[in-house]
Amino acid sequence: MLLFFLLNNWHFFVLVMILMMVGGLISFLFPRFPSLLVILLFAVIGLIYAFVYNVQDISILLITTICIFTLIPIALVKYTLYLQQLAERLESEQ
Template identity: 40%
Template sequence: MAFYFLLYWHFLLMVMVIMIVAGIITFLFPKFPSIVVLIISGVMGFVYSICIDFKDASLFFIGINCVVSLISILLIRYLLFLKRKAEEMEKEV
């Protein structure tokens, strides 16, 4: 297992970059459709599976990328929701 992570350290790097980019896109452009970000992250997982010549696991890479980007999208959406609610409560007081 440790050998896998040493050999494919770029998988972890890809997952981190996908999470950061999805969060930044969602934060900077809140009206941008989330499904587009999920599709792009899925395509990146497919491209990654082709690049490492491991097409059998492409569904796994696509799923992991979509889940990771969905987590960051939901966290940013929740942050924006809390910000909006705080501003509404501030106006009431």
């Protein structure tokens, strides 16, 4: 059933890609904004998506997928900002 849903509903993939880009952008533009709030907001968007498209039976899987895929760019941006801060600190020590 899940495979049938994913193949026939391509807009889920578009939603995940848009949320990934928005999550990374929010994390880059507002580095002190809590990442957990962003992920919770996207989980609520996934829940709304499940109710709009009438797929409440797999809503937990959809929310988990959205949360995992939005965590990836957020973690990459946070790690990049940490490395930038570390490089600046090492450069100032020399």
